[in-house]
Amino acid sequence: MQNISKEYLLQNKTIGFVPTMGALHEGHLSLVKTARQENDVTVVSIFVNPIQFAPSEDFERYPRDIEGDTDKLQMANVNVLFMPEISSMYPGKHLTYVDVNEISERLCGVFRPGHFRGVATVVTKLLNIVKPTKVYCGQKDFQQAVIIKHLIRDLNIDVDVIVCPTIREHDGLAMSSRNTYLTGGQRKAAAAIYKCLKEASDLIKSGIIDGLHIKKFMHERILQIDEISSVDYAGVYDPETLVDVSEIKGDILLAIALNIGHTRLIDNMLVRMVT
Ligand code: AMP
Secondary structure, three states, X not given: OHHXXXXXXXXXXXXXXXXXXXXXXXXHHHHHHHHHHHOOEEEEEEOOOHHHXXXXXXOOOOOOOHHHHHHHHHHOOOOEEEOOOHHHHOOOOOOOOOOOOOOOOOOHHHHOOOHHHHHHHHHHHHHHHHOOOEEEEEHHHHHHHHHHHHHHHHOOOOXXXXXXXXXXXXXXXXXXXXXXXXXXXXXXXXOHHHHHHHHHHHHHHOOOOEHHHHHHHHHHHHHOOOOEEEEEEEEEEOOOOOOEOOEOOOOEEEEEEEEEOOEEEEEEEEEOOOO
16 A cells, blocks of 8 residues: 555545445445545545454444445545454554544543544554545544544644535434444434534524533433433544533534433534624
């Protein structure tokens, strides 16, 4: 992969890169489409990164569909599909990790300790291998995108980060490879996550600026969802620092993480305040 990228760069070609864990859906493909439009060549990686999963998490059962993914990427005219083996990404003793402090410890970081260290480390490695001009991330994983932007800035990696909008199912549920875990009833119930974000956003737009009030409203709405097993977090956050916002002034992030059965789902919405 490094040699292929060196060759492209020697030919003065721009490289658009979409890192994924596979089981591709329309969300991934929208990133691919944007990358295709903005670059000479497009590289997609599929790598289910073991170091970002805790032992209790779903690494083993994470959906894998190499044949289906290959077909989709061929249809999308991707130039290179990079699918490294675990043994080539982590050969022998791996001693170096990338920690993006503070923002990695908030929101999902509280419930998935070590997760973002695994993400930041693998993304740094993938960027060094693929050497892209631009890397494409989805807003769906908002915290991940903030962390990637930070590590690129902090470590002087020469790449632009492009964050693309969340692609949703017809009922508003954010597309996710993990949605395949949901039973029929759970899948129906999951649509309430987007509804809750939308209602909270409407409340803010109607003039409510008390972040705590919005947070309370979101928790109440979520707890009404059938099939819910627990709420990790729901509330109003600063989109850069990810800290709780008590008085809504500028742009804010509404974010939710919850569990339906054994499936952890996340979603978010940016609310832009026009002053
Ligand atoms: P994953 O395969 O889940 O690691 O995701 C790979 C990339 O696709 C990440 O940048 C995600 O944020 C992005 N992505 C996942 N789901 C969606 C979605 N529904 N809409 C837009 N981007 C997404």
